[in-house]
């Protein structure tokens with residue numbers, strides 16, 4: 001099926017059902033990259049088969065690993081042990097995580113590789129990763145513009161590095177740690193706030209030594225150089241960032257009750273769930289269990305009368321991708337929801353602050369924009385607009401959820417990127433009783 005140029009969501013009530021979220025995107029990238037670097041075989045289950053992840057799989061193949069699909073969500077990776085120069089440009093598509101982690105992984109080997117991506121990725125900052133990798137000894141040629149892909153990396157001969165991050169970014173941390181595996185001497189990363197720790201956890205599962213200690217409100221991570229990963233089995237749990245969309249729809253559509261099963265509950269990913277609870281959401285978690293080295297559970301959301309709150313800024317790293325959908329639910333809350341300390345949102349797949357402000361305003365929601373945040377004042381949501389998404393998956397899904405409870409339908413332009421993180425989104429939502437159709441107002 002070719003992707004339509006617009007999708008339209010109309011008001012519904014009584015969303016009901018139990019669904020599974022797609023596999024976690026952060027863990028899926030890492031499983032393929034670590035498996036491809038390792039010696040031996042890695043079997044992955046629950047892999048997200050979204051476009052971002054498929055691009056990372058092709059990249060690892062180009063670096064010399066064998067990456068094979070053996071069933072739905074089941075992949076077998078035969079590690080390259082030592083990555084080699086790829087024959088062609090590594091196209092990371094839309095994925096910031098993909099390109100930044102792949103650069104870190106590749107930097108440790110004696111190879112040259114050119115990285116590129118789509119129009120969105122070509123606008124995103126890369127020096128945050130190439131800077132520390134260059135300090136370790138990698139070299140970079142900017143092929144078009146400084147700080148942007150396309151760029152060419154020349155790796156190998158790295159020395160360990162002590163790097164104090166100015167932003168809490170798991171992508172920067174992960175790139176440095178992956179390079180550190182093949183560096184001479186130890187690598188230390190210090191972060192100002194804790195960011196998602198999937199790399200640290202998964203490196204241990206692949207047999208690496210990683211030491212993590214608290215430092216201030218963040219972490220100090222120490223990794224000795226000269227380590228070889230050993231293939232392992234990875235079970236990828238459901239992505240809380242994707243689970244957020246059907247749960248949000250249940251919170252705002254009257255008479256709804258939706259359960260998403262098998263959602264990863266790593267506390268560095270569940271800031272949104274805590275925020276919704278603080279706003280008065282009827283959100284419950286049952287059947288907590290361990291899966292794939294992470295706690296998972298079944299999360300149920302019921303239609304709720306939400307109240308606006310000031311979201312604590314130190315929660316930002318644990319929900320940075322979730323502010324668009326938080327803002328969509330805040331539009332139905334009583335009072336103001338204040339979201340600050342989130343300047344990083346401006347350098348994601350789009351400027352997500354600007355696009356949420358524009359989209360919500362077009363739908364009649366009162367929004368105030370700040371340089372590093374925005375404030376949504378809830379109330380009846382008019383809808384009746386066609387919203388620009390700049391091909392950003394989370395902007396598209398957030399406005400579709402808005403349309404499920406707005407007075408008039410909401411249409412989103414260019415929704416094709418939903419497939420980067422949530423293939424089957426429309427079908428899953430409509431299976432719960434949503435009304436999302438191709439086409440509609442333009």
Ligand SMILES: O=C(O)C1=C[C@@H](OP(=O)(O)O)[C@@H](O)[C@H](O)C1
Nearest residue numbers: 026097168169170171172320321
């Ligand atoms: O490490 C990861 O898997 C990710 C880290 C976050 O980015 P930053 O590290 O830039 O904050 C997040 O926005 C992204 O979707 C996934």
Ligand SMILES: C=C(OP(=O)(O)O)C(=O)O
Nearest residue numbers: 094095096097098321348
């Ligand atoms: C920011 C995101 O991803 P990435 O940085 O990998 O493009 C996201 O999925 O919201």
